[in-house]
Amino acid sequence: MFKTASFYYMSGTGNSFKTAVWAGEKLKERGCKASVIPMEKAALKNTPPSADNLTGIFTPTHAFTATWPAIKFALKMPRVKKAPAVVIACRAGAYYGPLPLPGMEGTACLIIALILLLKGYDIRGFAGMDMPTNWLAVHWGMTEKHAQYFYDKTKREITAFIDTVASGRRIFKGIPSWIMGLALIQISFMYVIFARFMLAKIMFADEKCTSCGICAANCPYGAIIMKGNKSKKPYWTFKCESCERCIAYCPEKSIQAAHSYIIILCWIVFGLAGAVTSQVVLPLHMSDNYITATLFQIAYTLGFFYIGYHILFFLTRFKPFAWLFSHTTFTKIYRRYHQSDVTLRDLKDGK
């Protein structure tokens, strides 16, 4: 049995954090001291993993794989000799009418476990855990009643998982999900290298924003800056990981995803893409080279998102535009979600 446990989490809306806390509580009952630490604050060099210490990585699933901060974190972990480790990927449990359905972690556990294995860790187990779905820029948040179903289910499952590991057995869950994840690997790949940068560039604060700065102060990646002279407004940089913390915890529910803007922008970007490709790419003979052409298209699309976002940010500083964009987005009417008893302080400091 381990003497200590270090559970590192990345968590936007508290699901992965809470799952790590439940795992820690179970170990505590068995006389083991568990720390639940935010990845962005972890000082790995001070606490090198050892045989007596169970290392845990807790990450949400983004696009059927682990989040980029969790992958980067695993890559930075020190090399060890046979230190025990577990990986947990929280995924989107959702209700379809009266029916609760599981999410899909895909390659999330697999990729982190593989990195740790190559670093010398002894992987004791991994599993996907269903917690309420949290992609608030895209869909509505779950009701408390439905969320409670997933809290109870995951608390039971993580407790059983940790019990198994603590009693010296190994547990690997989710084979159908790995297979699906491997089949969808190109989506995960495109998301990690490309799409996650674009998602930040549709967020804005509407006319209800009080410039309190809570979103910027609590962004785990320092991706939000408060910009402006008279009244400062949040501006999302390319560092954003779409963890959804800002939109989930905004006290005024003022943070929105600009759906009408994104439709117009995509129409311009992808409508013009054909013309630009034939006028610019073809004359430069880029189209002969698949890699050059792809890189050009990525740079071109990101460039458009960057410029477009500056225009959106500028316009939404004026109340009529802020009102217009906020009344042509679904997030205005969507219910918001974060894990019910996780505060911003919990997420920032860990346990």
Ligand SMILES: Cc1cc2nc3c(=O)[nH]c(=O)nc-3n(C[C@H](O)[C@H](O)[C@H](O)COP(=O)(O)O)c2cc1C
């Ligand atoms: C950008 C984004 C992509 C997501 N992709 C997936 C996915 O592919 N599969 C899945 O089951 N859940 C997906 N989710 C849902 C989250 O993984 C899930 O709600 C998780 O419990 C959130 O944990 P957190 O509160 O610790 O961030 C996604 C969420 C976001 C914001």
